[in-house]
Amino acid sequence: MFFVAGITGHVGGAAARRLLEGGYALRTLARDPARASAWARRGVEVFQGDLADGAALASALDGVEGAFLLLPPVLAPAPGFPEARAIISSFRRALGQAPPPRLVALSSVGSERTSGLGLITATHELEAALWDLPLPTAFLRAGSFLENYALGLGAAAESGWFDTFLSPTYRRVPVVATEDVGAEVARLLARGWSGRRLVEVGMRASPDDLARAMAEVLGRPVRARSIAREHWRASLEAGGLVAGTTGPFEEMEDAFNSGWIDFGAPDTHPVRGDVTLAEFFARLHAS
Numbered sequence: 001m002f003f004v005a006g007i008t009g010h011v012g013g014a015a016a017r018r019l020l021e022g023g024y025a026l027r028t029l030a031r032d033p034a035r036a037s038a039w040a041r042r043g044v045e046v047f048q049g050d051l052a053d054g055a056a057l058a059s060a061l062d063g064v065e066g067a068f069l070l071l072p073p074v075l076a077p078a079p080g081f082p083e084a085r086a087i088i089s090s091f092r093r094a095l096g097q098a099p100p101p102r103l104v105a106l107s108s109v110g111s112e113r114t115s116g117l118g119l120i121t122a123t124h125e126l127e128a129a130l131w132d133l134p135l136p137t138a139f140l141r142a143g144s145f146l147e148n149y150a151l152g153l154g155a156a157a158e159s160g161w162f163d164t165f166l167s168p169t170y171r172r173v174p175v176v177a178t179e180d181v182g183a184e185v186a187r188l189l190a191r192g193w194s195g196r197r198l199v200e201v202g203m204r205a206s207p208d209d210l211a212r213a214m215a216e217v218l219g220r221p222v223r224a225r226s227i228a229r230e231h232w233r234a235s236l237e238a239g240g241l242v243a244g245t246t247g248p249f250e251e252m253e254d255a256f257n258s259g260w261i262d263f264g265a266p267d268t269h270p271v272r273g274d275v276t277l278a279e280f281f282a283r284l285h286a287s
Helices: 010-021 033-041 054-061 082-097 118-130 146-159 178-191 207-218 229-238 247-258 277-286
Strands: 002-004 026-030 045-048 066-069 103-108 137-142 161-164 173-176 196-201 203-205 223-226 269-271
Touching (some): 002 010, 010 026, 026 033, 033 045, 045 054, 054 082, 066 178, 082 118, 103 118, 137 178, 146 277, 161 207, 173 178, 207 223, 207 277, 229 247
Parallel strands (some): 002 026, 026 045, 103 137, 137 196, 196 269
Antiparallel strands (some): 173 203
C-alpha cells in the first residue's frame, strides 16, 4: 500500500491512477472525505484529516510501503511563507512518528537555490527540512506545469495572441504536464531506489513553442507576446490576486526570465516525460 497526498488534484490524481492501474492499494488524506468519494469507490482508503495535522498524517502513513507528499499551491503567500512552513512542520512530525520505507516529495525546478525564488521558496524550504531524513527520499523538481497555460489557450482561440510573463518569447524554460509528474511519482514508489534522489521532470519550451502548439490544435495562427514588466502587477491583480500580494509571483517569473531558475542542477536525473505540447493542448481543447 502507498500513501498519495493531493489525490483530488492534478499530480496526486495522476500518480494515483497509475498506481491503481498497476494493481497497488492506496491510502490518502482528505479534509472532506466526500471530495474523495470517487477515489473511495475505486478502493482507495480515505483518512479524514489535513496535511497540516501531523497526527492525522502520521496515522495515514502508518504501515504503508511508500508515500508521496506535496505542498498545496498558494499563489499569494503571507510574508515568510507561514502556510508552507506549517505543513512542512507537520510533515516532519508525521515522518518522525511513522516513517515510510521510502518517500517521494514534489519539489520544483530551482529549489536548490537559496534566494530570489519567489513562490519556489516554499519548495526550497521543503527540501531543506526533509534533506537528511534517514530513509530513501526522492525530490521531484518539476518544471512549470502546462496546466498553468490553460487560460492562455482560451484567449488564443479568441484573439490569436498568447500573452505571457516570460521574456523573450524565444527563450526555452522548464515545463511539464502534471500527468508526467504523476507518472514519475508512481514509477519511483513502485520500483524503489536507495539514498537521496533528485529528479528534474519535464522539458524546455519557449512561449513561441507553446504558441505554435496552440496554433496546431486551434487551426489558426497564434503568436506569443510578452507582457511588459511594468504591467505585471496590474495584470496579476486583474487576474484575481489581491493588491499587494503579487511580489512572490513576480520574483519567480523574473528568476525564470533571467535564467536563475532552470534545469541542469548538479547531481540531478533528467526525466523528460511523454506528453508533448500539442498532445497536451489537444486534450485540453477537447475537454
